[in-house]
Amino acid sequence: MLAVTDLRKEFGGLVAVDDVTFEIADGEIVGLIGPNGAGKTTLFNSITGVLEPEDGTHVEFDGTDIVALETHDIARKGLVRTFxxxxxxxxxxxxxxxxxxxxxxxxxxxxxxxxxxxxxxxxxxxxxxxxxxxxxxxxxxxxxxxxxxxxxxxxxxRLLLLDEIASGLTPGEIAELTDTIRRLRDERGISVFWIEHIMDAVMSVADRIIVLNSGRKLAEGTPEEIRANDSVVEAYLGDEA
Ligand SMILES: Nc1ncnc2c1ncn2[C@@H]1O[C@H](COP(=O)(O)OP(=O)(O)OP(=O)(O)O)[C@@H](O)[C@H]1O
Ligand SMILES: [Mg+2]
Incomplete structure (x- = not known):
């Protein structure tokens, strides 16, 4: 459904997203995690036309190249985000x-x-x-x-991009929201790409997790694989331990 190849976004000398490649399949819930400043929001902005990524970036949605499109045209195709x-x-x-x-x-x-x-x-x-x-x-x-x-x-x-939708909520509210996200996929067939710092929330519902660190894709796998990945634990989960 979404195929991102060599996504790169620089701000002056800073490489915020550094040649990141991944795919999201129809009906999948994918979590995007990583420390503050890892480039997660910039990646969303570069996919949804809020920011213009560098040349060489390819973003395909449903087989259509959407890199040059405006945000509202991308939304009309069914790729919609929260902030x-x-x-x-x-x-x-x-x-x-x-x-x-x-x-x-x-x-x-x-x-x-x-x-x-x-x-x-x-x-x-x-x-x-x-x-x-x-x-x-x-x-x-x-x-x-x-x-x-x-x-x-x-x-x-058709694909929903959520940017830290659980932050600032109580555990009970987070559980309710997580359940709603699962229902959006199960009952409406909507795919979800979810940036979240609250690890338990995103891990409880995601089929797959992508980890960004300093703009690079550090790891990708099931929640279990990510929890057991030493470089992820070091870069990120270690903060919380
Ligand atoms: N418009 C901008 N101009 C210059 N630098 C920017 C801009 N937006 C983001 N950055 C920088 O790019 C890097 C990635 O920022 P980004 O907001 O994508 O991180 P993030 O992973 O979403 O972090 P957080 O978890 O804190 O939301 C940071 O170093 C940030 O300071
Ligand atoms: Mg962010």
Missing amino acids: QIVRVFNEMTVLENVTTGALFGNDESISRDEAEERAREALEFIGLADKADVLAANIPIAQKKQLELARALASKP
Whole structure:
């Protein structure tokens, strides 16, 4: 579904992402982990058209080269992301926020009514339907994260890129969110590429983990393989021990 080859992004002299190659299959949940500054968000930005990667980078989504495309065109193809810092429209209701996802999503000619219908369905799926008419400014952080997921879902993604969606949540909230992510794949067939620092959350649901360190792919494997990988433990997991 997603094939990234030799992805490279530099900022001046700094190589933030250093020739990274990987694939994500249809229906897969893949975790992306690595220390602060490893290049994880830059990798997302380079895939989704927020940043322009260096020449020589190839990004194929469903067999189409998407490197030169704009973010909104990439989203229309079904590759949709959330941001590390929640981006909700505080002056709009929860439902209005999610409706924007449907209007700017994977569907050329959707009416306002259809978009709202799809937004309600997404809120139902995510478990936020009872907050539909609340101003987004007035919901707590855990629900803002749910709102972001609902908005992404309303845009009919085929591959969802999540950037630290579990950060700042309580263990109970994280468990709920992780369960929702698993349901998105199991019940909706949405593939997920998930950046996360909270190791237990991403490891509990990912089929495969990719580890970045100083812009390079350090390791790739099942959660069990990654936990047992000495260089990963040294570079990253060691911090937590
Ligand atoms: N717009 C930018 N301009 C210059 N340098 C940048 C820019 N964005 C990121 N960087 C640098 O690129 C490197 C990778 O940053 P990035 O945000 O991708 O890391 P990350 O793995 O997402 O980290 P974190 O876990 O803290 O979110 C860092 O050294 C960062 O300072
Ligand atoms: Mg980041």
